[in-house]
Amino acid sequence: MNRMNIVWLRRDLRLTDNTALQQALKSDNKTAVLFIFDTNILDELDKDDARVTFIHQQLTKLDKELREMNSGLLVKTGDPLKIWQELINDFEIGEVHFNRDYEPYATDRDDQVKQLLKKNSISVFSHKDQVIFEPHEVLKADGTPYTVFTPYKNKWLEHFDPQQIKVEEHIKTNSFASIESSLPTLEVIGFQRSTISVKDYDLSVVENYSKTRNFPAIHGTSQLSVHLRFGTVSIRQIVQQVYNQSPDFLSELVWREFFMQILFHFPRVVNENFRTKYNGIEWRNNEKEFERWCTGETGYPIVDAGMRELNQSGYMHNRVRMITASFLCKHLLIDWRWGEAYFAKKLLDFELSSNNGNWQWAAGTGCDAAPYFRVFNPTEQVKKFDKEMRYIKKWVPEFQELTYPAPIVDHKMARNRALETYKKGIAE
Template sequence: MKINIFWFRRDLRLFDNKGLNAALEAGKPVLCLFIFDDSILKELPEDDARVTFIHQQLAKVNDQLKKHGSSLLVKKGTPSDVWAELMEEHELEAIYTNKDYEPYARRRDGKIRDLAEDKGVEFKRFKDQVIFEEKEVLKDDGNPYTVYTPYKNKWLSIYTKKDSEVSDIPKKPSFFEKEFEFPSLEDIGFKKSEIEVKDYDLSDLEKYGAVRNFPAKDATSYLSPHLRFGTVSIRNIISGLFKSEQKFMNELIWREFFMQILYHFPIVVDHNFRSKYDGIQWRNNEEEFEKWKKGKTGYGMVDAGMRELNATGYMHNRVRMVVASFLCKHLLIDWKWGEAYFAQKLLDYELSSNNGNWQWAAGTGCDAAPYFRVFNPMTQIEKFDKKHEYIKKWVPEFGTDKYIDPMVDHKEARQRALDTYKEGIDS
């Protein structure tokens, strides 16, 4: 008897999973699959916190499937090798999965689609991780938006409650009835991380707009890693928001804005969105980069942010802007270096948002702060951490004679950045 396979990727849940629901409604038994992709894993340390989190979520999915007399098949390898093997082992009618818009994922899916078509197997993909995907929010002339505010306005103008309707799995789902052995972290070559992904909290969003810029208040929702790995449904999140929570909604729209930028302009992965900045002569001093990474710059908010990131995998959004601006402007280190370091450390690392925000900070992006806007790391403390509560948590020696001197003078570094940028643009 033919079966269908549902391939989990960035959608680690049964509830309101568009591709999974479509597979279950198709009538054939559904085998659920997750592939630990060697081409991604080989870049990661063995105690990577995100791999631990994925493994934990897969265990939850597996437990839920057991209640339906089924289980999760977990494989490790390159997706094309795994799929070639599965197509030999099973008589497949179709592969169901949810869309991923990143360049690597699109190439990977193209290979699997070709492989499936050669075997007479359908490859079906569904919109799941966004409300609106790449071609649904376009300018009147059919071109993509490259500025956030008009994109947001169009997004809001076409959004209806229907776009965030949720659906659970059918009452009598037709899962493939077989119990597969669930691997341990060690089985896939990893070990448990000491860094943990926190549960998200959306109970106090009405205050979000007023307190979101103050890192000591710890008023963030911690939702972003859960959106990144799809342990929650974006439709379920947005359907629960009210007009009073528009500031929070705007952040979710930023996420979709950067996703469609990456889709339409994949060159941004390793190039400036605005080519006029290609002439910037970055200093790229490796010793200074190391000090920035370790939180030893002599600037309290920068150091607190980097130490928080290294210890927890999180960093407050206001602080991300400060540390990114410091790296690109004060130290004149290429934004790609900072982007790559965040990619290693952030629990919520998502290529589109990370790239978009780093290019914003550097002034090279699609909707960027002008290059002459240089965050003053001292006035940022005055505005957002006046009592030094956040800084003291991560840099206890701040304000004592044990704290290091600033590695650069703000005024001199600012002028150097302005001169370097101007020369780069004029060259």
């Protein structure tokens, strides 16, 4: 029986410019491409989760591409460690290649799989793919991680050489193993098709990004984040395209890597305030008010528009994410972890590091966060960023009707209450 290489796809659902795949294809062995529906993750999700539908659609595309090369996608469902044990029993495996993931669950899982493969004398290789710089590549002079964005970004840009970005479009088509497998339906893995669909990304907005990015009624953002999240496009390809076009857009890509390295170096942030001096804040955590925030019934049109956009489309404009998050933490004094968990459930582009980092930024408890005394005034935000109410009219058409709820709190009272609560909570 001939040895076979396996490339394990996870957050890199593409064949072109995929580092693990490129490396596996260099060997004399034929290569099979594997995806595992990880039940440790799936069991936590709603049965119509739009992200699972999107993954399934991408896998269908990949399977078709591989079939055109006389192969096919190997798809398994279950606990990854058990599945790898089965694969070891079923195949003569030469090498295993995968691209690195930096989240706490993923690094633990990958370590266990590596140990199992090594125990069975199988060569295993992990590769850098979903970032330009890994968490250990951009550090302070003394070797410690950056916790403030601007110096991190400066060092990132210093390290970055656009000449070294190579995008591998070519695939050795005759190097794939012939696989007898069929892609399971969504129903077979216990899910149903979502009514929410993922939009294609659009880089035509990059040129005017600095001018348009803050206005939610304008088509001014790229919809790229979900594609980077699942790796349907490579970060190298994107950076190559935008590097000279928009420093602000590039900055957003650097923020993504900044939060990834924060989560990697400080995994406690998943459940804790990055700045522990904020641990004493007494959140009100009123469940009825939280419910009204979730459903977009707060009586503040810009907040409600954002939450309804999220609930109906799986997406929320970035400026409005800041407004809704600030409102929950500051106006309602509800723990950022509640909001973070709700976004994690609803956002198509949910990425633990960015979601966590941005929520702690809004709450004032994170690294390089907005100061606690900065409280967004939702009414002023409308004047600045949705003056003609186009965004609000789209998502909250009844905002001028008698049926629309009165504001859940008075802004001035809520602001003063937040400042007092924070001051008391961080008394040294």
